[in-house]
Amino acid sequence: MLRRCLSFGSILLLSACTLSPGGLSEKQVGSALPTAGELGREWQLVGTTTQRPAEASWDDALTDASAEDPACRTALLALEEALVTPEPARFARSVYRNPTQGANADRDLTVTVETFDAPPDRPAAVRAMTEACTEPMRTRAGIRTVTMTVTEHDDSNANTAGYSVTYNTDGLRYSFDYVLARRTHAVVAASVTGPSSSANQRLLRQAVELTGTNLDRAGGTQPTP
Secondary structure, X not given: OOOOOEEOOEEOOHHHHOEEOOOEEHHHHHHOXXXXXXXXXXXXXXXXXXXXXXXXXXXXXXXXXXXXXHHHHHHHHHHHHHHHOOOOOEEEEEEEEEOOOOOOOOEEEEEEEEEOOOOOOHHHHHHHHHHHOOOOEEEEEOOEXXXXXXXXXXXXXXXXXXXXXXXXXXXXXXXXXXEEEEOOOEEEEEEEEEOOHHHHHHHHHHHHHHHHHHHHHHOOXXXXX
16 A cells, blocks of 8 residues: 655655555655666766656566477566566666767667566576577577577576576677576666676676676665675
8 A cells, every 4th residue: 555754744745655565665666776986987877767668668678588498488478478578666677878880780788677576586587488499599689690509697696687698790799698686675686788698697697796786785784685
């Protein structure tokens, strides 16, 4: 139930005072996102929003993936459903850019925080997909068909999961990497594309850990080790 902050008999602005699961306001959830400086001097903040898209979509390298294995197709659909439902109490997302020179495209990093009464077990859906999709898949890149492979990130934490989608385009090898972490009242997700999956994974772990620490501090608790 919505709780409203009362001050001297007046109701303050609902957007500033309404608390989400975990006792966090919209402003606190948004402030949990890392600053560009926390990520490194090469990163620039493109923008931040606390408005979830009206029509939730799966903005991911696997969106248009085509797999021959029925089990993989089922797992992809289940993952897509898990990543867009249920509706979160609070939503905040920042996009950062690392401008690059030469043939490589700019790297865009996206970090998202969603709060829930009971966070969905999205890491389980990620692991189910990587276990089912062991064969190369195909996707569209403009008018071309691109072959890609999916591999699971190594992680012993049951509440964290991630994967790499590796593909070649115009003779360049690229990797889309995605990591998410399930917390007490939130799910933190981050994704980035770049030529090195290992570098991507280090960056994503940093972004997710920074966001989790900021969430803990915003809620008045000690950061989770």
